Amino acid sequence: MHGTRQSAQISLAPLIASAITLGMLLLAIVLVAQSFRGMESAKVTAARSAAKQLAVSVDDRILAITAPPSTALAVLSHDPLARATSLDARMARLPVIADILQSSDIVSAVYAGYRNGDFFLLRKVRSSGVLQFPDAPQETRFLLQTITREGGDPIGEWHFYDADMQPIQRRVVGDYTYDPRSRPWFNTAAASNTTELSAPYVFFTTHETGLTLSRRAATGPETSGAVFGIDVTVTDLSHQLTELRQTPDTRIAIVNADRRVLADSGAKGVADPAISAALDAAGKTAEDEPVAHYTVDNRDWYGMTEPLAALEEENLTIAVAIPADELLAEVWDTLFRQTIIAGAIALLLLVLGWFLGRRVGRPLERLTDQVSQLSRFRFDTSVKSDSHIREARKLSVALDDMAKTIRSFQSISTVLNRGQNLNELLRDILEQIVHILGQERGGIYLFSRQDQTLTLAVNEGLELPSAIEGLTTDTSDSDIIRLLQDRISGHPVFAILRNRGKSLVGILVVEMEMGDHTQLSDDLILFVDEIAGSAAVAIETRELIESQQALLDGIIRLVANAIDAKSPYTGGHCERVPKLAHMLIDEAVASTDSTFGPFSMTEEQRYEFHLAAWLHDCGKITSPEYVVDKAVKLETIHNRIHEIRTRFELLHRDAEIHYLTTVLNGGDEPRARSRRDEAQAKLQDEFAFIARTNQGAEFMEDADIERIREIGAYTWQRHFNDRIGLSSDEEQSVADLPDPPLPVTENLLSDKAEHLRPWGDRIPPVQKNDPRNRWGFDMKLPEYADNRGEIHNLTVPRGTLTEEERFKINEHIVQTICMLDALPLPDSLANVPRLAGTHHERMDGQGYPCGLNAEDMGIPERIMAVADVFEALTAVDRPYKKGKSLTESLTIMSTMVTNGHIDRDVFELFIRSGTYRRYAEEHLRPEQINDVNESLFMNTD
Incomplete structure (x- = not known):
């Protein structure tokens, strides 16, 4: 302690002055920072609002793109072109097609596909400002592409037209074998009575990004199954996005569900790292707004995404990335001005804080030496100060009183924190309180809410009645004290013990026989009441812990009994397995065999094993009854x-x-x-x-x-x-x-x-490569969740369960682990999910759900497996089978040992200790208990 004081370089006065000044400076910094955050949040909010408005604008533009072609397509569905079966007849309707094509700059092609595979398409050779067919004749403005199958083989022809739709050239294209019947636009429209709109995609011939509107020809005997289509481009969306940028370097893009860029403001597409980062950060927030803050190429960005209402089924999204330095440029200018002002104010406060710190620090410095005695736990030191500062004088008095109070509380707090057993806790509390008061005798009563009675729990040297009746939970403290004074003689002082809910817990009685009992001060009585209040809380806490543990045990038994009651085929299983498992655990702890000699369990570990044994089949609550109870192969909800x-x-x-x-x-x-x-x-x-x-x-x-x-x-x-x-x-x-x-x-x-019932989105996480599988499950997942095929069920080789139903049965252990793992178990019960979920594992690693082997399992897990198997073999409350005798059961288990199913050491301990027979005498029928030649099942190596 002396060396520590010598190493100090700053006295108390300048330290206080510096602390005050630092606090003031910190306040200024916080205010400036809050101002910056507020302005930054406002900017982010404004950017978010702009992004929402941008999405609305783009939605309107997409609707404007698709509405006129949709109207034209509805009219075209009634055109005679649908009934034309020859190329000449279709060519006669070419002016109508040309009028629709020339009616809008965004329409790039109009076409018709026929049920026999014929195709008739008129397109612009220049679309989106780019010549799409460089090898076309110089004056070409329109291209007619046709496919006819009059002779069986498809004949592809290209017809080139000028701006007045006058023919320029005709070419036979041998490799032009396009079949409209294989295209999604044809099949979708053919099955619909309305206009169908495709997702944005890249066109087959022109490689532009656009949409296809298609509609089946009006129903009639001569329509030849025709489907009309119109291609529209969305290229001008990129130009609109460029015009809507908030800052020069703002990046805007429209992407589909596959993150394919349909339009963007900078023609960088998906390769733009700022847009990609905005998409990756979708859902994150900045400044309490759904805006992400990230860094790309050493530059900070704000990114946001907004779904588009147009083409809702295509999940289009608009992504916006704004450079932080451009968005916050005005904020930084304002922050600089505020920092200058805050610095000036902080400098002024520094001088003022130093002056006030000196005034306050000097008297406190004189208390340092006296208070340092308390730091060495010398609470009998007198703390005084002659300072003219009122606060310093009051502080010295308070510190002196505190030292005395701490001495009193040290003893009682030790008792309150140390007690585990309620009776021992009560005895220690009484002993310490009697000692603090300088007396020798006392007692504690506990109140029973059920009996409305005070019962004597602890007595030190007094003649006290064992019980005091006539109280209720509503009886006031004064009435209680009057009742006690009538029943207890002498000069006792009473303290009413009430818990945090102000409910009566008990009564503390101290006989004041040492000194002048008539001069009890109010402070002493108040002190006794305060100590009694702490004792009441400690008593309540201990009672709560004991009652909560009892409640937990009751709930566990309730769950286990509910599982057994759910199916008459497993009645009592969840109750008998824990009993048998505990019998084996006791034998393992008591064994001196080399395998079990080092094995031991604390009380906490025993309780942990106890809970796991009761809950080992809690997952069965999720197993369908019609599978658990399936008695014949064709049974589902009923027997088919x-x-x-x-x-x-x-x-x-x-x-x-x-x-x-x-x-x-x-x-x-x-x-x-x-x-x-x-x-x-x-x-x-x-x-x-x-x-x-x-x-x-x-x-x-x-x-x-x-x-x-x-x-x-x-x-x-x-x-x-x-x-x-x-x-x-x-x-x-x-x-x-x-x-x-x-x-x-x-x-x-x-x-x-x-x-067949597919899994859908209900696939359980039992496969080893499933990213949701954090428990280490390794189980084979059937192709279907359920297969109710009659032949499939009738040809089950053995038993009544199909592969799918067997998986549902086995899945109960997966649900057991998942359910228990989801509980907020304390550290002392952390192994409950593992202990409860490994009783279907095997020593050879062929078990489930995790495929553990002998090296992966401890003695408690192996004991649980043996207990579960033996109970299942001998159970007599399962209508689909008879309970086996002891010899039959042990013979089967011996084979399971040989096959690597259960542990040999535990099995032999089970037999050698006679546990199997003690369990049988309590739970098996007399006809099952036969003489067992134990030597047949022991390893003779």
Whole structure:
């Protein structure tokens, strides 16, 4: 401490003066900076508003570009050109096409495509001020491009016309094989009754950027399926953008969803780094505005983007980049002037601050030596000052009182912060308060809200009643004290313990038997009340911690019970697995075996494992019930075997009808009856086979699978519309499928397109290369989210679940990890998601969801896996299977050890410690508990 004081170079007085001056100077700097930020924000806001207005202007221009050609196209759809089937007939309508082409500078081509592949197009040879066909004759102003297929092979011809539409030259172009039927504009318009507008794109022949408007010819028997189109250019948008720049170096561009530049102010396109940076920074903010601030080529820029309402489906965006030095030029000039003024004011304040600092610092300097004693924790030091400054004198008195108060609080604060167990905390609080007051005896009562009773929790040497009744939560402090005075004799002082919500927590009783108890000062009583208030908060906090932990345990059991209650097939699983896992953990901790000898767990780790065990299957709450409960192969929400039985019934009835028809028509009745009986018997046999297959209990041979496909190939007639009475999900599945006219011949069993349910945007992040996968999942994702195909389900080789449904079952562990990882768990519970989510991993790395191997898992994870497997094998509350006996279960688990599924050391500990039998005696039925030859399952190496 002495060396530290010697190293000081600045006395207290100049330090205070410097601090005051620095504060004033800092205030000036802050004000200037705020002024700059305000002006900068105003400029940014103005730029943002200008960008919005620019977007509106561009929208209007795009609408102005597309409206006139759309009108002309609507008129053209009724023109006889749609009915013309020869080139001469189409040439006769050339003046009409020429009038439309010459009506607007932005129309670059007018054309018609026909269903047979013919094409008839008139275009300007000079568009956007550029000659598009340099090899055309000198006087050429228009080019007619035609393709006809009168003889089968396409014949391409180019006809050149002057400004008066007089022919100049005709060329046969052999390699001109353009087919309008392959173009999007033709197919889109052919399927529509309105004018269709394409996205901006580069034209095939002229390489200009523009739009195509197309419309199907008016419906009629002679239209030949014609589709008319008009190409319009948007080149003049770039000139308009150039004129709308706010500063000389402002960059403006219009881009589509693929970031292709359609128009820009500087003809730099997507290569312009300022525009590219503005697009990359879309969504970021500057000055609380949706404007991005970035640096490109050592120059600061402000960038903003605005969606265009025109051509909404094309997601057009206008991007604006403004150099910061140009936008903020006026701001910097104003800032310079304000800085000069602020500097002058700061200089004046420096002189004034130094004078005031000296006046305040001198008396405080005299207190330094006295206060330094407090810095060495000597709170018994008297702090006095003879300063004529009133504040300095009051400070010395306050510091002296503070030292005394700190001595009193040191003892009690240690107790309040140290207590963990509530009973120990209460005893320590009473001991310290009694000592501070200089007394020897006391007690603490705790209030029970349920019983409306004060119960004695701690007593030091007093004869106090064990309980005091007659109180409510609304009883005032004065009434409580009167009641206590009637029940407790002597000279006690009472402190009412209330929590932060002013609710009654308890009562502190101290017997004032040392000294003159009649001279209790108000300050002492207030001090006792304040200490009691701190004790009440500490008591409340400890009670809250204990009640919150109890609440957390209750919620976890509630979730686990809800999962078990969701499906009758897994009832009790979430409750039994934790019990078995805890039994194994205790054995592992107590084991002296080399594998488990170093293993131990703290209380926090045990609680962490306890939570993980209860929540190990919490993801099952997201698993569809119809998959979890699937008992037969064709079951979804219901068992679809009934639909297939109905189809068999139809075929059975058809055989009967065929027999009766044959008899009525005079046919051979015995022969017809024989055929009917044979067909009906075969149907009975094959439906019985399908019904057995639906059970899914045995492994299917290849011959059975082939037989299902052969049966499925039988056909039947459907006479009713299967597109009515559907749910929205079913309607969506058939929306893009053709609806054939009735009656329809259908297969007896089929895998239809509507049976497939794609993932869409609901793909779970389980694949290793998925950027959303931050948990390390490594699972195979089925091609479809669901496949309800009848043959697909019936040909499942083993069990009832398809690949898609098996994934849904397995996905519950993914959901378990994701759900638990989303919880704001404290550090002491950070491993809960891992402990709960690894019980389906295998020692050989073939498990899921992360493909971990033995080296990746600790003893708790391996124990969880063994507990989960054994409970599943022996469970008796699953209707689709019988609970296995101890020997059967251990035999299966022994095979799983050999196959690298579960850990051998944990399995042998499970047997050697007798844990399996203790668990069985509590949870298994008597017939499951048989004599087990444990040596058969132990490693003899």
